[in-house]
Amino acid sequence: MTEMLASARHQRILDALREREQVRVTSLAAELGVSEMTVRRDLNTLAARGALVKVHGGATLDAAPTSNEPGFVHKLALESGEKQAIAQTAAGLVRPGMSIALNSGTTTYALAAQCTGIKDLTVVTNSPRIAEVFYAAANPSQNIILTGGIRTISDALVGPLSLSALGQLHVDLLFLGVHGMTAEDGFTTPNMLEAQTNQAFIKAAAQQIIVADHTKWGVTGLCQIVPLGQVDALISGHRLDPEAQNILRQSLDSLILA
Template identity: 90%
Template sequence: MTEMLASARQQRILDALREREQVRVTSLAAELGVSEMTVRRDLNALAERGALVKVHGGATLDAAPTSSEPGFTHKLALESGEKQAIAQAAVKLIKPGMSIALNSGTTTYALASQCTGIKDLTVVTNSPRIAEIFYAAANPSQNIILTGGIRTVSDALVGPLALSALGQLHVDVLFLGVHGMTSEDGFTTPNMLEAQTNQAFIRAAARQIIVADHTKWGVTGLCQIAPLSQVDALITGTRLDGEAKVLLRQALDTLILA
């Protein structure tokens, strides 16, 4: 049997790995007809490039089960009638020439996809996906600013860079999506870094408008973004429960039911 090129041998190791999840040095040496030392060197080379992970006796694919991230599907945001209604109510508040901010979230995503036609709009967002909507629309009169930072699983850029960026910016209106809201705990989110970033959003905006469907009421996330009274308005769905309406009207200047 003719000898095999080193690169081909490494390719076969990866193929075997994908098929078997796990390979042993001894069996690879036998299968490939080379010494164990050579197999070890190949595994080292591949591991150095991150193509596999070495374990005692062989190698395995980078386990990384990547716990099913809830994700963020295009549909999810746009299929919901309530989110669409909220977005429609919100977009009426946006006029040409304004500057707005949108944090990452499915409701703000729905709002963004209704804003691409507005002239002379400046948009600040920490969501690459929301930014992508505007990039794709390529409206030359619009100015899209992405905050930078590290991305969370829910597509939000957070961390020092995001905070630093938001500290340098001021917008007319912020539309903020949240994960939960209650009378006692205010607006909350499950991610501490996102909460911090959202607080920076609030400081950067002259007016704060929360956009949240009715299912968010009564939910408390890990970390508070702000008490109810700290924002100017809330846009939510008509299905919101009656008691909640009363409590929200007390705490907020404006409650819009879409």
């Protein structure tokens, strides 16, 4: 594209921001008739100029980018179809008799619903919402372990009690939801205590699998959980940026697109 076309896109993005206060990558791509990758590059350019601030899945004029954390209910409505596809794919990796860990998040919440019928499953989680999914299913062969801790805005239990519990456990599979992921910063979260808890989850698991929809690419939270190459696999949606796919395949043992 020519510079004039890029300038026109930038102006339309800024106009949309002034009108709506916040814009999403997926919506802008449809409105502008370009790829989501092009929109992300436009947002990067405008953010570098100080014209906007990138947030999860899009941009705003005045939010703090790295420490902003939407609540659980707000996030539940975002990319729900893709999260369900990721959850179904992830559930296919779980076998009867396994021990698994699910951190707090809307994608792991979707995964929980897919796992309630699996026999002889032990589930470790720091999410009261996820624990309730399993309790409501009342599968007598399942064992649910809910860590203690202080509850965050995203309904995660964190802090010393959570770290102490996770430090005593060893699970076969960890499914970890994240706030953002980039080549430079790895997998991140806006909350320092959640980062520490997620790191404890990673240490407790024989195999670590990130579950994150495609909008998480290019987003950076305040705290790094782990670099890209220090987990085993990522399950994401098929709309994940092709450039991101190349980077992730070079960094991870496995990239699975649902």
